[in-house]
Amino acid sequence: MSDLHExxxxxxxxxxxxxxxxxxxxxxxxLARIRALDGALHSYALVLEEEALAAAREAEAEIQRGxxxxxxxxxxxxxxxxxxxxxxxxxxxxxxxxxxxxxxxxTVVRRLREAGAILLGKLxxxxxxxxxxxxxxxxPVNPWNAAYWTGASSSGSGVATAxxxxxxxxxxDTGGSIRFPCAAxxxxxxxxxxxxxxxxxxxxxxxxxxxxxPMARSVADAAAxxxxxxxxxxxxxxxxxxxxxxxxxxxxxxxAGLRIGVDPLWNSAGTDAETQxxxxxxxxxxxxxxxxxxxxxxxxxxxxxxxxxxxxxxxxAAAHAATWPARRGEYGPILSxxxxxxxxxxxxxxxxxxxxxxxxxxxxxxxxxGVDLLLVPVQGFAAPSLARMGQLGEDPAxxxxxxxxxxxxxxTGHPALTLPGGTTAEGMPVGFQIIGAHWAEALLxxxxxxxxxxxxxxxxxxxxxxxxxxx
Numbered sequence: 001m002s003d004l005h006e007x008x009x010x011x012x013x014x015x016x017x018x019x020x021x022x023x024x025x026x027x028x029x030x031l032a033r034i035r036a037l038d039g040a041l042h043s044y045a046l047v048l049e050e051e052a053l054a055a056a057r058e059a060e061a062e063i064q065r066g067x068x069x070x071x072x073x074x075x076x077x078x079x080x081x082x083x084x085x086x087x088x089x090x091x092x093x094x095x096x097x098x099x100x101x102x103x104x105x106x107t108v109v110r111r112l113r114e115a116g117a118i119l120l121g122k123l124x125x126x127x128x129x130x131x132x133x134x135x136x137x138x139x140p141v142n143p144w145n146a147a148y149w150t151g152a153s154s155s156g157s158g159v160a161t162a163x164x165x166x167x168x169x170x171x172x173d174t175g176g177s178i179r180f181p182c183a184a185x186x187x188x189x190x191x192x193x194x195x196x197x198x199x200x201x202x203x204x205x206x207x208x209x210x211x212x213x214p215m216a217r218s219v220a221d222a223a224a225x226x227x228x229x230x231x232x233x234x235x236x237x238x239x240x241x242x243x244x245x246x247x248x249x250x251x252x253x254x255x256a257g258l259r260i261g262v263d264p265l266w267n268s269a270g271t272d273a274e275t276q277x278x279x280x281x282x283x284x285x286x287x288x289x290x291x292x293x294x295x296x297x298x299x300x301x302x303x304x305x306x307x308x309x310x311x312x313x314x315x316x317a318a319a320h321a322a323t324w325p326a327r328r329g330e331y332g333p334i335l336s337x338x339x340x341x342x343x344x345x346x347x348x349x350x351x352x353x354x355x356x357x358x359x360x361x362x363x364x365x366x367x368x369x370g371v372d373l374l375l376v377p378v379q380g381f382a383a384p385s386l387a388r389m390g391q392l393g394e395d396p397a398x399x400x401x402x403x404x405x406x407x408x409x410x411x412t413g414h415p416a417l418t419l420p421g422g423t424t425a426e427g428m429p430v431g432f433q434i435i436g437a438h439w440a441e442a443l444l445x446x447x448x449x450x451x452x453x454x455x456x457x458x459x460x461x462x463x464x465x466x467x468x469x470x471x
Contacts, residue, residue, distance in 0.1 A: 016063065030167075076117075079170040086102060129203065132152070162185035171213060198233035254289065255286055281421060301408045305400055
């Protein structure tokens with residue numbers, strides 16, 4: 001069973017249900033792999049060995065009694081360290097919260113447990129879920145190549161899932177932080193519509209922009225995770241009362257007859273050749289599968305990228321009002337600078353941003369009168385190196401290229417599915433996105449599953465995860 005860690009989540013739980021593999025065996029294998037590899041990959045903030053084994057034994061006993069909770073039963077997973085976990089540290093990548101031990105689980109954690117998933121631990125992340133890791137925290141390492149970016153801020157979720165240290169994870173996305181690490185690590189991720197998933201017990205970055213969602217090795221795995229965590233929550237009044245579809249029920253229906261909108265000008269604006277090649281190949285694949293490609297014109301996103309920063313900054317400043325500036329010395333320079341910027345935004349500026357945000361949301365929503373889905377890049381450049389990302393704060397064009405395809409959909413709240421679609425000349429993964437109308441996650445899953453049934457990009461595994469030795 002040397003390839004056990006490379007199985008997709010649903011393949012594993014199918015074999016668990018058939019009693020070919022026990023949950024205890026799966027958890028022990030994952031814990032052994034974490035011990036062997038994570039000293040060098042740094043993806044975990046907290047590993048729950050005893051709790052995970054106890055949960056695995058409970059799952060095994062339930063399954064032997066014929067009690068099957070569903071497709072996540074017995075699956076070893078992990079969550080980003082901004083999700084509360086009762087009795088355990090939830091630091092959110094910060095020093096200010098390092099001693100915080102919540103009295104309850106986040107709603108998403110509770111729902112995963114109720115679905116039978118086994119929690120291996122908490123995954124490392126950037127400080128407060130913004131763009132940079134705190135200087136006191138060792139950043140996760142990309143398992144494909146240590147010289148490359150892991151994506152922000154759900155970096156640990158991306159690294160652990162790609163490296164076979166869990167079978168799926170939760171991340172969060174405020175400006176692209178489910179989609180960036182999925183693209184960087186060759187994974188599939190779903191940023192649902194804003195409000196699709198409860199944020200109760202999840203530390204805020206910018207509440208009106210924050211989305212919690214799954215990161216996995218396939219669309220089906222991500223859909224199963226989303227199905228477990230989605231839905232209304234009395235503890236979070238912003239969690240929508242929209243019905244939660246059976247995301248797996250219609251996932252095999254294919255894309256024949258679907259209209260996929262493509263804006264060739266926007267998709268190529270400031271994007272490199274490798275990114276354009278992956279998006280073009282994805283378009284051709286969807287057409288081969290029976291979808292109709294339809295040329296569209298996407299609204300200008302330059303202003304929305306500019307607006308995202310002050311809007312995010314104001315909301316971050318409000319979220320940290322209890323600790324900043326009182327504990328300013330415990331903050332890293334990047335998050336501290338963002339909070340300072342938030343305090344400088346005027347009410348008039350914020351009002352204008354809100355009006356432009358409403359207009360952008362309406363314009364994007366109007367596109368879905370003529371198409372079912374949109375096909376866009378994740379970012380304007382494929383697989384950036386750490387050296388290149390180190391220049392981000394000094395290069396406005398680089399920042400625009402990074403955010404132009406992600407943060408507009410956090411501003412509008414439309415759902416996005418990220419898929420691996422190719423590799424660079426150096427063998428690094430490159431992703432793309434498909435975007436849906438509000439509450440169209442089931443359609444996204446259906447289209448993504450059709451693409452993955454016809455391709456093998458999501459079945460590739462990183463080299464470094466096999467070669468790396470403990471630090």
